[in-house]
Amino acid sequence: MKFKIQSDVIDIQSVAPIQVIDWGVNLIQAPQMWSITKGEGIRVAILDTGIDATHPDLAANYKKGMNFTTNNFTDIMDRKGHGTHCAGIIAGCDNSIGIIGVAPKAELYIAKVLADDGSGLVEAIVKGIDWAISEQVDIISMSLGSSNDPGPVLHDAIKRAHEAGIIIVAATGNKNTHVGWPASYDEVIAVGAINRNLDRATFSNFGSETDVAAPGVDIYSTYPVNRYAKLSGTSMATPMVAGVIALILAYYRDIGKKLTPNQIMQLIREHSVDLGEKGVDDMFGNGLVNVCELMKIS
Numbered sequence: 001m002k003f004k005i006q007s008d009v010i011d012i013q014s015v016a017p018i019q020v021i022d023w024g025v026n027l028i029q030a031p032q033m034w035s036i037t038k039g040e041g042i043r044v045a046i047l048d049t050g051i052d053a054t055h056p057d058l059a060a061n062y063k064k065g066m067n068f069t070t071n072n073f074t075d076i077m078d079r080k081g082h083g084t085h086c087a088g089i090i091a092g093c094d095n096s097i098g099i100i101g102v103a104p105k106a107e108l109y110i111a112k113v114l115a116d117d118g119s120g121l122v123e124a125i126v127k128g129i130d131w132a133i134s135e136q137v138d139i140i141s142m143s144l145g146s147s148n149d150p151g152p153v154l155h156d157a158i159k160r161a162h163e164a165g166i167i168i169v170a171a172t173g174n175k176n177t178h179v180g181w182p183a184s185y186d187e188v189i190a191v192g193a194i195n196r197n198l199d200r201a202t203f204s205n206f207g208s209e210t211d212v213a214a215p216g217v218d219i220y221s222t223y224p225v226n227r228y229a230k231l232s233g234t235s236m237a238t239p240m241v242a243g244v245i246a247l248i249l250a251y252y253r254d255i256g257k258k259l260t261p262n263q264i265m266q267l268i269r270e271h272s273v274d275l276g277e278k279g280v281d282d283m284f285g286n287g288l289v290n291v292c293e294l295m296k297i298s
Contacts, residue, residue, distance in 0.1 A: 002119040003144045006171040006235040012081075013228045019096050022089075023196060024215025024240055029292040030102040030247065034094075037254060039103025039246040044090055044139045045132035046239070047125060048083030050076045050112040052224035055084060057098040058108065061091045065110035066131055068124040079116040081223050085231050086143050088222030089239035090246065098228055099221055102243025102291075103250070109137050114144060122150045125182075129157040133164050138249055141242035142170040142188075143235035145180035155185055162187040167249075167261045169241050171234035173205035184209045189265065192284065193217060193237040198275055200283045204234055210285035212268050213275060214240035244291045251295065267294050 021031060043063070053062045053076060065076035078084045091108055092101035111128030114120035125144070132140050140161055161168055169189040173180035183190035183205075190209050193201035193216025200206070201217050216237030223229035245264055252259050259267075269280075271294045272287035280286055 002121060003114070003125060003146045004119050006143055006145055006174045006233045011230040012223060019098060019100060020220065021100050022220045024219050025100065025102055027215050028102065028240060028244060028290050030243065033247045033291050033295065037247055037250040038094065039091065039106035039250045041253065042103065042106045042139065042246040042250050043109055043135065043137040044106050044141060044242055044246055045109040045111055045135065045137040046083060046086055046090070047111045047113045047128045047140060047142045048086055048144065049080040049114045049116070049118060050078035050083045051087050051108070051110045052078050052084045052222070052226070055222050055226055057092045057095065057222050058084070058087055060093050061106060061108050063107045063109055064135065065112065067112040068127040069112055069115045069120060076110050076112050078224050080118050081229065082118060082143070082235065083110065084224050085221045085229060086141065086235060086239040089219065089236060090141065090243045092222055102240060103246035106243065106246040109135050120144065122154050126153055126157040129161050133161055133166065137166060139242050139245055140166055140168045141239050142182060143238045145171050145173045145183060147173065147175065147180045149181055154182055158182055158185050158187050162261055165260060167245055167264050169238050169245070171238045172210055174203040174233050175205060176203055177205055179205045179207040179209040189241060189268065190285065191234060191238045191241045193234045194288065198288065201232070206282045208282055210282060212241060212272055212286050212289045213237065213284040214289050241289050244289050244294065247291055248294055271296070
């Protein structure tokens with residue numbers, strides 16, 4: 001069984017523009033938090049296709065990486081573009097060029113669990129999760145999925161991370177059908193995608209397992225090598241949520257509190273912005289993630 005990335009490339013640009021804030025980052029109101037925290041000290045593990053670790057919008061926040069797809073453990077270079085794009089959404093640097101991520105001072109830990117074709121085996125993902133646990137990360141972001149249940153090996157690894165106090169977010173999937181795995185697991189925050197009109201993205205999977213929605217259409221972020229690109233997918237919505245959680249964790253850590261995965265889930269249930277049918281629904285879960293609502297600031 002193979003897991004695959006959950007995105008499509010829309011546009012690639014080779015020139016770094018004057019710094020912009022993506023529409024999705026604005027929609028979830030991340031900029032309103034930056035005067036309070038930018039996610040300093042929060043460790044986010046991205047399990048994906050690797051990273052362009054020397055990208056000018058990522059290099060300062062990249063801390064460590066490991067390749068679990070080959071015997072060349074130090075080769076974390078992203079030759080697909082997907083992992084680099086997700087990394088920029090979470091923690092693109094605030095440095096006057098390119099883009100700004102949701103949590104522009106969060107720390108990036110990269111587990112390359114998907115090969116250069118964008119697919120990967122459950123064994124690599126499990127190793128990546130266990131590595132993230134050993135690195136004592138705060139959040140695991142997985143913009144990957146399978147439409148088939150991979151069995152207990154992956155779920156057991158997810159449980160280990162959950163019990164270690166790590167918040168896990170994953171993409172619901174892009175096939176306009178039932179939520180895939182690992183997003184379906186109870187220990188995982190399952191993220192669907194919306195567009196600029198706050199409609200469910202036509203590709204976004206749905207079902208009772210959906211926890212929250214975030215922007216995932218035409219998202220502008222970092223791309224190899226030293227480039228930028230627009231991508232669409234639940235893969236883009238997932239790091240939006242990971243970035244929001246990084247901001248929340250950093251804020252509470254600064255006042256001496258450490259939130260558990262269950263407490264984060266409770267915040268999402270109680271303070272997301274309702275979309276679609278009133279209350280929790282299969283299309284948007286608890287609604288749009290919004291950092292100001294979650295923090296009750298404006």
